[in-house]
Each structure stands twice: as C-alpha cells, then as structure tokens.
Amino acid sequence: MQRHEKLRARIERSKTEYRAADGEICLVWTPETERVNRVIVKNARGHAFYEYGEPMLREPVQVLAAPLESLTAAQRDAFENIQDDGMLAGWPEVGSRMMTRVMTGQDLRDGWMIVQDGVYRYGAAKSGGILVRSVLFEYLATEVRWDE
Secondary structure, X not given: OOOOHHHHHHHHHOEEEEEXXXXXEEXXXXXXXXXXXXXXHHHHHHHHHHHHOOXXXXXXOEEEEXXXXXXXHHHHHHHHOHHHOOOOOOOOOOOOHHHHHHHHOOOEEOOEEEEEOOOEEEEEEEOOEEXXXXXXXXXXXXXXXXXX
16 A cells, blocks of 8 residues: 555545444445446446357446345345346347256356355346346345346
C-alpha cells in the first residue's frame, strides 16, 4: 500500500466510521459497485459462452451481488435452487457442455458446477434467456440475467 497511493486513496474514500451502541468504533468499506458489477458481468458472459456457446454481447437486464448472509431464508432458498429457476425448462443445445452435464450429471452438485469447493461455484440456466449465478468463498452471491 505504501507504493500504491492512488489505490490507498480509493480505499480510504470508501471507508466510513461509526460508533456502535456499545461505544465501539466500527469501520465499513463500501465497494465500488460499478466496478464490481463489470467483473461479475464479464465472468457471467464467460460462463454463458462456455456452457451454452452463447456469446452474450448485449447488456444484461439484471446484475445482482449481495453477501449470502444478507439474503432472507426465502431468497437464499430461491438462489440456491438454480435447477428450479429454469435449469431444465428447455434442453441445452446438443453438443454443448451443459447438455453433457445434464445428461451425465458430470461436475454438477444440485445444479451447481463446483470449480473449487468452498471457493467458487456457479450455475447457468437457459429458459427465456440466460441466467448465471455464482458464489465466491461462500460469501458473495451474484446473479446476471439476459432476456431473449
């Protein structure tokens, strides 16, 4: 951080201090949402192309990111059940990776592709558009949706 003054300044600008009810001083850093969303969309585009062979060149209709722990029980349930969100509403294209996964169950755990257990998992669904969800470090939940 000593050599990267601009980065240090950006981090410092995102910091907010407040005093909790017990008198303790707490720090909160607000992420640069626009930058985070750009990375989430780029990642989701890669998954859509990898799984379905669909180059998602237009902007998504929805980009969401939130800590898993901030979701209500109903929201968490809906997020985790990617299979119920159109996963098998339409069969993937013959020859696509997703078709292989659906037919064999290869690399799937409850509809999620586990890249590294506890570190990264994602799910993709195609029904009236493309939906890509991911979870980083079992902390950050992301969702990107494109309509047809």
